[in-house]
Structure formats: C-alpha cells, structure tokens
Amino acid sequence: MSHQAQFDFRDAAALFFAAENFFGKKNLAEKLDVDRKTLTRWRKEPHKLPTTRQLALRELLRSVPKQDVSDTEFTFIDLFAGIGGVRQGFGGVNGRCVFTSEWNPWSQMTYKANYGIEDIEGDITKIQARDIPNHDVLLAGFPCQPFSIAGVSKKNALGRPHGFECTTQGTLFFDVARIIQEKQPKAFLLENVKNLVSHDKGNTFKTIRAVLEEELGYHVRTKVIDAQHFVPQHRERIIIVGFKEQTGFSFDDLELPDSGPLLGSILHPEDGTESVEKDYTTGVKAKVNAKYTLTDKLWAYLQAYAEKHKRAGNGFGFGLVDEESVTRTLSARYYKDGSEILVSQGKKRNPRRLTPRECARLMGFPPEFEIPVSDTQAYKQFGNSVVVPVIEAVARHMKPHIAALKEYERTGALQQPLLAGF
Template identity: 75%
Template sequence: MKNFTFIDLFAGIGGIRLGFQSVGGTCIFTSEWNDWAKKTYQANFGDNHPFIGDIVPFPEDEIPDHDVLLAGFPCQPFSIAGVSKKNALGRPHGFECTTQGTLFFDVARIIAAKRPKAFLLENVKNLVSHDGGNTFKVIIETLRDELGYDVHYKVIDGQNWVPQHRERIIIVGFKNKTDFSWDNLEIPEIKLTLKSILHPEDGSEKPEEPYTVGEKAKVHSKYVLSDKLWAYLQAYAEKHRAKGNGFGYGLVTENDVARTLSARYYKDGSEILISRGKGKNPRRLTPRECARLMGFPDDFIIPVSDTQAYRQFGNSVVVPVIKAVAKLMLPHI
C-alpha cells in the first residue's frame, strides 16, 4: 500500500473517497454544496481538513497540492456554440471556452493549476451520448489534448459487485504516460442477489431502529406501501402496458437483481419494490438496505431523514467498483 493524498470534489456522502481510502489514500480537501450530504459525510469522516461548499467561486490556488483528484461531477449541458466567435475576438479558447459555465470547467481549471499525478471522474452512462456525443468529446479533448493527460474511460456495471444494474462512466487520467489497462480490472466471479443486502427478519441481525424493530428485527411497517399507493402504481403500470410502453414498477424478490436506485426513490419506491408474498403489499427498501445496495459498510452512519438518505444513496457510487478501480490505478499514481 502506497500513501498518497487526494481531494474529493462534488463529494456527496463520500463513496468515491471510501474507495481510495481503501488503497492507502488520505483525503486532504473536500467540496460538497448540499448541507444534508455534508451532514452525512462529516458524521462518517469527521475531518480536520478544509471542507468547503460550492467549488465554483473557490480559487484553485487555495486548494492544497495533491496526488489524485476525485470528482463525481454533475453532468450539465455543454455549449460549444460561439467558440469560433470568441476565437475571432481573441478571447479564451480551449477548455476555458468550451466548458465555461459547466461544473466540468471547475474540474479542468483545478487540474490545470495543480497538475495532480492522476484523477478519477465519475458520471452517468448517458454522458457518453449526451448532445450526440459532443459533450463527451469536449471532456476527453480537454483532458487529453488541452491538459495533456493519459486518459482512459470505461462504462462499468455495478451489478458485478452488488445486486443492482447500475452503469456509470469512469474516466481516469495520469499526468505521465502509463501502461494502465482496463483489461486488468478485477471483477468478482460470483454475482450477488438481493438476499445479500435485505434484512433477514429472523433475529440473526440486531434491530436498527427506525429501520428494523423487535426481537426478530422485522422491517418497520412504515416501509410497506399503503393500499392507495400500491393500487395507483398497479393502475399506472397497466395504463402504460396497454399503450405498449415499458413504464411501471420493479417488483423483485430476494433472488433477483434490482434496477438502478435513483435519487427519486423517496417519492414512491417504484423502481425497486420488495415482494412480501402473494396478496401482500410490497415494501420499499430501508435506507440501510440502500446503503448495502451501493456497497457501503454496515457501520456507515445515516444521520438524516429517510427522504434525504434515499436521495443520497441514489446519487452515490457503488463503493466496491471505485475500490476496484482505485486498486487498478494505484501502481500508476
């Protein structure tokens, strides 16, 4: 294990950080603007290092020198209109022109100023196809051509590590040319099912209120869908089925793999509903089950309401995926 430093941008609740800590990294700077995410992050990491809110107005020269930059940056539309006009007027060009006004610009300006040995950027799979591929083209050209990094990217499905179909684009880069290859990514041979993350409800697990209660640590009744909501979801799905659409709820058992957990899960839980048997209303996942579905350890503290917890885990990364990528990057940092 080497010791290296990293900064955690658009940090959320620290999923990417957990992956890089697992291979010997030390976080020395964090940025996250959402106060609820910040509460969860600080409850789990309790740092003494600088923790700032919005990265956009923050001067890059005030960020400490670091070996690795990590960023799960949100995807915003990129406008490349007006580039030639700006060039004609002698205004900034390159990444400053093509990415100004997007959050990726802030990642690029920090890389340009601090020149870390490596970086990892994470985003939704759709980033690759956004705007007919132009958005992704601008990002890769900025990192590779403007900033001069050795860049590699791959869409990775989290269901190789957790029982959830979740595809995300991972972009990694190195300041120097390397022999890094995705072919060496260690993918587990055994595929997990939801049984591995669901509360057993048989007393083999200690109760964790308010998620599970009683001697047998049964899931709290508040996670069971009301008759009204269950009837609505079934009617909604039937209406779309009649039109030939695929919209509807995702009903699963412990032997299945879930759909992608999203930040909207708090609304009705419809994308992942756990069957409770014939004639019974299904239930939502508890926030602890969501944490497990994303690969967070069971000692990860959840200090926020269910609504905020669902949003946070739905926006997070699959931690074991990041661990595997961090391990792959380590010899090249």
Template identity: 60%
Template structure:
C-alpha cells in the same frame, strides 16, 4: 520494517498476480533485476518494495489504516463514496468540496476530517489548496458548447475548454487540473454522458483532458451488478499526467455478483433490531416501509396502463434471488423501481440501511455507515452516490500506476509521500 529475503519477495510478487515482466514494467526495472531480487542475488530497493507490498495488501483486502500512499482531493463529494474507495487503497483525503448541506452532514458523520468540508466548488481558492497527487470527482453532467477555435481566435476571444465549458461544473474540475497538474484523476458520471447532447459533451470532455490539458486518458462503463445486487452502469474516466501504461481493458471484473438477499434485513431474529428501520425485539422491517393499499393500487394501475400501450414503464418487484434495478435519487417518492415482495401483504420499499448495503457503504465486519438524516434525504443521497465496491475495484486497478506516475513526476512544490508503516499479511 525489516528487509525481505528472496523467497519473501517472490511470494509477494506472485501473490499480487503479476508476472516477472509485468512487475518489471510497473517498477521501472529490468526483468533481470527482478530475477536477481527473487533469487536473493541483490536486495530490492526499499521504496519499490513498499509499493509492491501495498499493492499486495490492497488486493488481499488487508491494507493497514495507519499509513498512506498518496494524497487526494474529493470534489462533488456527496456522502463520500469516492473517498471511501480511495481510502481503501491507502489514499489520504486532504480536501473536500460538497455544496449540499445534508450531504455534508452525512459526510462529516462518517469520515474523520482534519480539514473543513468546503461548500460550492466555484468558491474554492485554487491558490490555497493543499498539495495533492490525485483528484477524484463525481461531477454533474451539463451541456457544453462546441466552440469554433478559429472563429474565437479571429475575434480575440478565449477558446478551448475556457470557452467551451464555461459555466459548467466540469469547467471548475478542468481549472483545478490545469492549475495544480495532479499526477492522476478519476472522474465518474452516468453512462449517458457518452451520448449526452448527441455526443458533444463527451467530445469536449475528452478533448479538454487529452489535447488541452495533456493527460493520458482512458474510460470504461462498468455495471455495478458484478459487485452489488443492482444494475447500475456508470462511466469512469481515468487520466495520468504521464503515459504509465494504464489500460482499463486489463481490469478484471467478476463474472457473477451478489443477490438482493445479501443486503436485505434478516427478519428471523438473527439480525439486531435497528429502529426506526426494524422493530424491537424481532428485527422485522418497520410497517412504514410497506406500501399503502392506495399507493400499491396506483402503481399497479399505472404499470397496466403503460403495458397496454406497449411501454415498459412500471414498478420493479424483486425477491432475495434477484438483482435490482438502479437505485435513483427519486426513490423517496414511491420506491417503485425497487419493491421487495412480502408474503401475505403489499410489497415494501428498501429501508435506508438496506440502501447503504446496496450501494456498498455497509459491509460485513465493518462498522455501520452513519445515517444522520431523514429517510427522504437518505434515499436521495444513496441514489445519487457511487457503488463503493465498483470504485474500490477501479482504484485498486489504478494503484500500481499511481505509484508509477509518482516516481516519474517529481514536483518540487509538493510534499512527497512518506510511508510511516507498511505491514505484510501472509
């Protein structure tokens, strides 16, 4: 990689959107040093220049695929939504765990794994896991006990998260964090995690991560409607081993997002047909996704019954200019939460391909996400997944601070990241 001249460093810094003060704080240098680099009075340190270049490439959507910035593990991996997002910022996945065999089938069809896809996280051998820098997990929400520490002490029994979270899957995540001390983590869950069990669950989680494991933690609830055409609120919990200044409030979220028309099949012949979702030769959505008269009548009667009682239950009917409800894992049952209007006939479900687009697994200009399972399994998998563009935005916001904590924390037992090649696209 050739050295940058002064104006090139200034260009990269300005292109990232950072001020002199911000980039000095992120790189751990004085503002005077940054000014000297920009004015050509001295040469930037190569590793720091690589960091800034990588941040620039990620923000411009042109990160090279031939290098990696850090290693991460993917827990409760599902079909790889978190992995896809963290690979987009130069992460290399070195360990995967997912208990559902159908999800593992989809995962392995879409990602090149130089490691086995492990099953139940509770069967993982902590001692033999590979070195990693970042842990990501979309762990299931379960009720925790609120253990009285003084009482446990008096009885000589374990306390803290070893007791309060015992038997929950969060316990296994906390154990990994305690054992390996990763430099950073991202945990994802439903919005209701904050209020689950009258707030006790979230209190235990935050107490465990901050007080017992000693991480600097912030969280934010983000609605995916800013990135994909569906309302989908999820909580993201980010932790760093050192105080690197990460603040979720600094993450900029788009004011407006796309509409359903951007993910629906184009039935005018401009989209190549994809059986069994669309038909040859016209590319029309297959008839099997249109609701039967009996099911459509049932859904209308059900909605009317609840409307009469003053309830809001019922189907959701949408067109190309709308933003849909949340896609759920139960979508395979009747598709009622997201039905697409059709002129002259009953509404239809989304196809699995449209679900892949709705969740951000499929993007223009990229190869299509492989769906090697039945429609029923596909609906469950996409309904349980993360909205990939949301996690990509969170990961991109984390990247400068991942670099910072990796510079701050040097683990002798972990292999340091080697930058094989960093290209700048201007």
C-alpha cells in the same frame, strides 16, 4: 485507511468480496483449494459461505503484510463529495484525503458523521484553485450540466475565444478542469452517468475529453462499468481516469467478477440474526418496520399506472424484486414512491421499499456506515452516490500507476508498473 481497518469485516458477504477483490478469483480459488465455479456460487449467495471458509478468508486477509504508509499512501481530494462514496473506495486502498468539497448541508452532515472531520468546503465554484492543498489524485463525481460547443474553426473565423476557456465555461466540469490545471495532480478519476457519452450527439463528451487530453495534457482512459458485478443492482456509470504521464494504465486488464450477489444478500434477514436498528427494524426478530410497506392506495396507483403504460406499449412501471433478483438503478427520487425497487412480501402483503440501511448495502457501503439524516434525505444521498466496491476496484487498479508517478517525481525515472501483487 490502515490495512487493519480495511480488513475489519462484519459479515460473510463483505469478507468474501474483499478477499476476491484483493487476491483475484484465480488466486483465491487456489488458496481455498476450490474451483472457480464454487467461488461464483458463494458470490451469488455469500450467506451460504461455510463458517470454516469464513475463518480461512479472515486468516488470508490478516496474512497480507502491512506496508509502510510512507511507501504506499497517496493523497487525494474529494470534489462533489456527496456522502463520501468515492472517498470510501480510495481510502480502502490506503489513500489519504486532504480536501473535501460538498455544497449540500445534509450530505455534509452524513459525511462528517462518518469521517470525523469538521471542515468541508462548500460551493466549488467559489473556491480558488490555489487555495486547495497539493494532492496526488483528484476525485470528482461531477454533475454534468448540459452544454454544447461550436466548431473551433468557426470561432476562429469570428475572432472569438475557443478551447479551454470557452468550451467549458459555465459548467461544473470547468471547475474540475481549472483545479487540474492549477494543481497538476498525478492522476484523476471522474465519475458520471453512462449517458454522458451520448449527450448532445456525443459533443459533450468530446469536449470533456479534448480539454483533459489536449488542453491539460493527460493520458485518458474510460470505461463504463455495471455495478452488478459487485452488488445486486444494475447501475452503469462511466469512469474517466487520467494520468499526467504515460504509465501504461489500461482498463483492458481490470478484472471484474463474473457475477455479483443477489438481492437477498443485502436485505434485512428478519429472523433475529441481525440486531434491531432504530426506525428501520423492530421486535425480537428485527422485522422491517411496517412504515416501509406501501399503502393500499399507493400500491393500487402504481399497478394502475403500470397497466396503463403497458397497454400503450410503453415500458414504464414499477420494479418488483425478491431475494433472487438484481434491482434496477437506485435513484435520488426513490423517496417519492420507491417504484423502481419494490421488495415483494408475498401475495398477502403489499410490497415494501428498501430501508435506508438496505440502500447503503446496495451501494456497497460498509456495515458501520452511519445514517444521521431522515429517510427522505438518506434515499436522495444513496441514490446520488457511487457504488463503493466499483470505485475501490478501479482505485486498486490505479494504485501501482500512482506509485510509479510518485517514484518518477522522486527519482526522475518513469517505469511502467507491474500489476502483479496489487
């Protein structure tokens, strides 16, 4: 993705978040001649960003020198691609995708609509690693199927195989590992649910880390990141990053915004300032379609269900939110009843679900992202996706280290990169 495309933003929120992400809070405050508290306020309420400041942000982003693609571009492959959220993040820092694998036909439809490609490989378990193009970075938001391991010493005593071929056999992580082993990318990024760390009393994660570090020889760093630093959604995911050589990469110096925006920044304004989007909004003022409002029957059921569990001392229930809220985690089951994120419409009306467009915004996808599928499929796709600005922030943090390894490949001299300026 070119820098020109990267900085083509259509709203104040996207403009502000891009500038803060690129320049950093301290530098941006200095460039705009404001204090950091003001930036924090604008981050929470980007719709209140003055027009003069919007113009200043645009000029700042346009002033960023366009770098030679041959010097800055790296290649990556997109495994378990879904609708391309990870691709969005790495494309945003000038990476180029050379291979995509996604088995779900509906996700393939959305992916093709947005990235203009015809060929998407299907089931990764049926793809030979040697047939995958060479690449600099492997990306995979892999589904972690449950598995357990026995002690290596016990297997040795029984004369059974252990290590790489045994401990991951039959899991989708195995397919990630075998591709890394075959193609030896300079780096990788894997994304998964936070609970991966504690699954099977920590054995699952220990196995994964052992394979990546001991069997494959990569230098691995991990961090659990909550998406609410970037979007109005509490969503914790573990990011696993590995480099083929020791470049000094650390998550310790990854700067995350102190606070993110509130829900009002992604909701349809319903005041005529937004164009009508078929099926989602209607009328002169682009009001949210009435079909997203819960029926009396469903709303009564959810309230009774919540009250039942409240009396039992359980925490189950719906999540009612308004413009000043940060939501619960959007899940793939959102299409069923929308209970984890219900938008209040006042006391006189039942709450409503988010529209698929609002879900796209909640996950940090750009305004122009196409949604060619039904609401049910769209809810599943966004619920299964990554939060784009989280991935882009990590990608930007990785980029100088990727560049260092590309230079090492060219010259044989490995220098730890200076992060300043990236």
